Amino acid sequence: MSSWFERMSEGLSRSRQRFVESMNVLLDRGPYLDQSFWDGLEETLILGDIGAETALEIVDHLQDQAARKALPDAYAVLSLLADQIAERFTPGGEEILEGEEGSVVLFVGINGTGKTTTVGKIAKEATDGGRHVLLGSADTFRAAAIEQLEVWADRANVEIVTRKRGSDPASVCYETIERGEAVGADLILIDTAGRLHTSADLMRELEKVVSVVRKRSKLPVYTVLVIDATTGQNGLAQAKEFHKALNLDGLILTKLDGTAKGGIALAVSSELELPIIKIGVGEAIEDLDDFDAHDFSEALIGDFSEQV
Ligand SMILES: Nc1nc2c(ncn2[C@@H]2O[C@H](COP(=O)(O)OP(=O)(O)OP(=O)(O)O)[C@@H](O)[C@H]2O)c(=O)[nH]1
Ligand SMILES: [Mg+2]
Structure with missing residues (x-):
């Protein structure tokens, strides 16, 4: 019996796969923090349906952090990305x-x-x-x-x-x-x-x-x-x-298991200022998960920090 986190993570695998693939293409040239990295990051977030405005906000913020904290490379930036996504979900709804x-x-x-x-x-x-x-x-x-x-x-x-x-x-x-x-x-x-x-x-x-x-x-x-x-x-x-x-009062996102567009969850929750109260990750009765902004964000983009 898998934990709910594993199920959610499995459910979001298509969204994550798309993100990881695009990032790997960029990182193949080396983990440089040059303009094509920032452009590629923004484009990948937009393609994942996070919303153009939110994608730009996140990239701007990370660019700022990279400069301020003198982050060494793209991996260091990507390790901050899940937090940035998580912060933008509207909390509440319990x-x-x-x-x-x-x-x-x-x-x-x-x-x-x-x-x-x-x-x-x-x-x-x-x-x-x-x-x-x-x-x-x-x-x-x-x-x-x-x-x-x-x-x-x-x-x-x-x-x-x-x-x-x-x-x-x-x-x-x-x-x-x-x-x-x-x-x-x-x-x-x-x-x-x-x-x-x-x-x-x-x-x-x-x-x-x-x-x-x-x-x-x-x-x-x-x-x-x-x-x-x-x-x-x-x-x-x-x-x-x-x-x-x-x-x-709240939102439920379903069929997250069948899409690479999981980022839509963030677009809707942040733009409408509504909490996500559950997510659907399959057709079976147990395919319902709690929504935790941080876990969701990590499952959405994958973990790049381990590759440092
Ligand atoms: N893969 C996947 N399929 C889902 C999920 N939730 C629902 N479905 C499927 O989506 C289809 C429609 O589900 P319903 O629950 O009938 O949708 P509904 O909104 O009640 O539909 P209407 O009452 O006709 O408007 C069914 O085949 C479900 O099995 C999910 O989280 N993942
Ligand atoms: Mg119905």
Whole structure:
């Protein structure tokens, strides 16, 4: 059984591989701190979807440090890189899934990002951690969405509230919260239907769902955006629109195992000033990891300091 760090590290291997390969090409000429090293570093960060502005900021900062501390070579610079990346993530968000008062968490996002899967994974993890979890299926739109969440409820061994397909999603949420109060659930996870951030009607429907839940719930309510990391910069555009409509509380990045674009996690978290509360690194129930900015950053770029 591998530790969560090993799993995350394995999950981010494609992102890391891309970074390490580009750096090795640069370092092949020798670990000189010349202009092509700085340009190459910046380009590699941008290609990893960290975001142009953040990449430039990081490179500027490292260049400054290199001069101030008279860093001897590129390895010395690269040994500071993970810290620089880690510092730029927005911290916090622990209360969303682990708050003492309990919580109701709505999972939103565009189609196919991994919302239902993530709800299932979190249900299992939180149940194992001693929480009384209840699921609500507010995706009454897509064919088989309810059944899909039922399968996850079964795997996680938690109760689920459903209504038939086509029902009003807000009323499913209402009933889920009522049921949660009746059974004393302290973590209510609500799956919503995927929708494009560009679809005004569907975004309005979601605003209504969130506002009904906020009004009805005695537990604190949080809205979490689930982003598919393989979509790269498009994930950032989606996140901005969802945040504008719903005033999000946190982010979950999924499919980090299938992409070299893991840097998008930093772009979204830093630009929207939202914490990443979990990451998805595979399709299985245990493929959910905690987010630790420092560990994540190291897994994203690899460790060059050992090569000094
Ligand atoms: N590799 C990988 N696949 C994932 C991950 N999370 C979800 N998936 C897969 O992504 C696909 C879509 O997952 P769903 O959970 O159905 O996504 P959704 O956001 O609920 O989709 P809609 O409800 O249709 O909007 C499934 O095939 C999942 O197995 C992940 O972290 N890694
Ligand atoms: Mg779904």
